Amino acid sequence: MKIMRKAALVLAAVPAIVMITPVGSASAHGYVSSPASRSAQCARGDVSVDLCGQAKYEPQSAEGPKGLKNCSGANGAFAPLDNDGLPWKVTNTGQTLSLTWTFTARHVTRDYEYFIGGTRVGYVSGNNAQPNNPTTHTINLGGFSGRQKLYAIWNIGDTVNAFYSCIDLNITGGGGTTPPPTSSTTTPPPVTTTTTTSPQQPPAGGTWAANTSYAVGSTVTYGGSTYRCRQAHTSLTGWEPPNVAALWEKI
Amino acid sequence: MKRLVIAVAVLALAGCGGEAVVPEGQGAHGHGASTAAPPVPAASARFNDADVTFVQMMVDHLQLGISLSQVGLAKATKQEAKDLAAAIDSTQREELTMLKSWLKLWGKPETGGADLHAAHGGQPLLDDKVINETKDKSGAEFDLVFLNLMAGHQGAGVAMALTEKKDGMNPETVAYAERVTTTRQGQVEQMLKVMGGS
Numbered sequence: 001m002k003i004m005r006k007a008a009l010v011l012a013a014v015p016a017i018v019m020i021t022p023v024g025s026a027s028a029h030g031y032v033s034s035p036a037s038r039s040a041q042c043a044r045g046d047v048s049v050d051l052c053g054q055a056k057y058e059p060q061s062a063e064g065p066k067g068l069k070n071c072s073g074a075n076g077a078f079a080p081l082d083n084d085g086l087p088w089k090v091t092n093t094g095q096t097l098s099l100t101w102t103f104t105a106r107h108v109t110r111d112y113e114y115f116i117g118g119t120r121v122g123y124v125s126g127n128n129a130q131p132n133n134p135t136t137h138t139i140n141l142g143g144f145s146g147r148q149k150l151y152a153i154w155n156i157g158d159t160v161n162a163f164y165s166c167i168d169l170n171i172t173g174g175g176g177t178t179p180p181p182t183s184s185t186t187t188p189p190p191v192t193t194t195t196t197t198s199p200q201q202p203p204a205g206g207t208w209a210a211n212t213s214y215a216v217g218s219t220v221t222y223g224g225s226t227y228r229c230r231q232a233h234t235s236l237t238g239w240e241p242p243n244v245a246a247l248w249e250k251i
Numbered sequence: 252m253k254r255l256v257i258a259v260a261v262l263a264l265a266g267c268g269g270e271a272v273v274p275e276g277q278g279a280h281g282h283g284a285s286t287a288a289p290p291v292p293a294a295s296a297r298f299n300d301a302d303v304t305f306v307q308m309m310v311d312h313l314q315l316g317i318s319l320s321q322v323g324l325a326k327a328t329k330q331e332a333k334d335l336a337a338a339i340d341s342t343q344r345e346e347l348t349m350l351k352s353w354l355k356l357w358g359k360p361e362t363g364g365a366d367l368h369a370a371h372g373g374q375p376l377l378d379d380k381v382i383n384e385t386k387d388k389s390g391a392e393f394d395l396v397f398l399n400l401m402a403g404h405q406g407a408g409v410a411m412a413l414t415e416k417k418d419g420m421n422p423e424t425v426a427y428a429e430r431v432t433t434t435r436q437g438q439v440e441q442m443l444k445v446m447g448g449s
Contacts, residue, residue, distance in 0.1 A: 060410075102403050237434070
């Protein structure tokens with residue numbers, strides 16, 4: 001035990017360096033998950049990590065001072081979110097739009113604001129309380145039509161900051177109707193379907209792969225060994241069979 | 252004990268060279284499968300405060316995720332949500348066992364105390380009250396609340412892991428943080444797809 005104490009003394013010298021790194025560099029936050037904001041599109045792989053950068057891993061962290069009209073919070077790591085030229089999926093909507101936020105921490109909330117250009121089309125008070133589960137808002141798009149970028153802003157109650165999400169919209173009609181566009185040459189992409197996102201079905205006894213739906217009892221090879229699936233799941237990078245005995249049994 | 256002495260001596264010689272041990276900028280790619288650790292690897296004795304803080308926070312984080320998973324397993328109506336809840340539950344139990352064994356090896360308590368969350372952003376998404384309130388929902392509304400909370404919770408886990416990859420020095424803990432980054436990001440991706448935002 002004496003040795004352990006010595007170890008502790010030596011180790012105690014390390015934190016002095018480590019603590020220089022600011023803590024609270026904030027893991028806390030939120031983004032609009034439905035319709036899929038630019039951040040959400042990065043997180044779910046609609047737009048590649050090469051284009052998205054950090055937003056893939058921290059879609060919730062486009063944080064900046066209140067009062068901005070941008071998608072990144074003027075936060076350099078999230079600058080790709082401001083790039084209108086990236087292949088963002090566009091959501092077709094009528095004049096009424098429902099939005100759902102996903103939070104990673106429940107900050108006390110001043111309010112939520114929604115802007116198209118300089119026009120505030122939506123406002124919801126946060127009552128300086130923590131957000132509800134779920135937090136879904138229905139807003140009216142104020143007569144705007146065509147291709148628009150909606151700024152969704154979560155203003156925090158107890159800091160100077162806000163969190164920013166951008167949603168690309170194709171707004172049709174008035175009163176929630178959605179007549180088809182009259183011009184075919186400028187037709188925007190249709191509403192996203194989920195058909196392209198279904199996990200692949202595995203070939204019997206094949207090599208393990210990520211993003212594949214495995215049923216109980218199915219077998220795969222990985223790293224020269226064979227494994228049997230113990231629990232139905234869709235595979236992920238990091239859930240390679242040797243890493244997760246709960247999911248795969250070596251046979 | 253002799254091994255520990257050697258490890259301590261190495262650490263003493265290395266001084267505060269945490270960054271020499273863990274290369275900077277190891278991204279999310281190219282560090283996964285081939286160096287994957289066995290299910291319950293022992294953590295070596297070289298660690299710093301960032302490692303301890305991360306592991307202690309993850310113990311709490313994993314337990315909250317397991318609690319929410321169990322509600323999801325019982326109440327989710329979409330099969331993908333149920334399967335994911337079950338997989339999160341069982342994989343995080345394995346991780347919990349591993350992390351507790353590391354803290355024991357290091358002679359550290361399993362929780363870092365109330366100050367830990369306050370010092371790292373505070374206002375965590377999940378607590379017992381929030382998890383219990385989900386039990387009052389049902390059907391599609393439950394699925395949305397469950398997936399939304401779990402996506403947020405696992406997203407917070409990614410952020411914790413990114414901090415560990417930057418500040419930690421214990422090789423096993425940093426490798427675990429890499430795995431947390433990829434698996435949680437993958438889970439968030441799945442959950443966003445199941446939530447079906449267009």
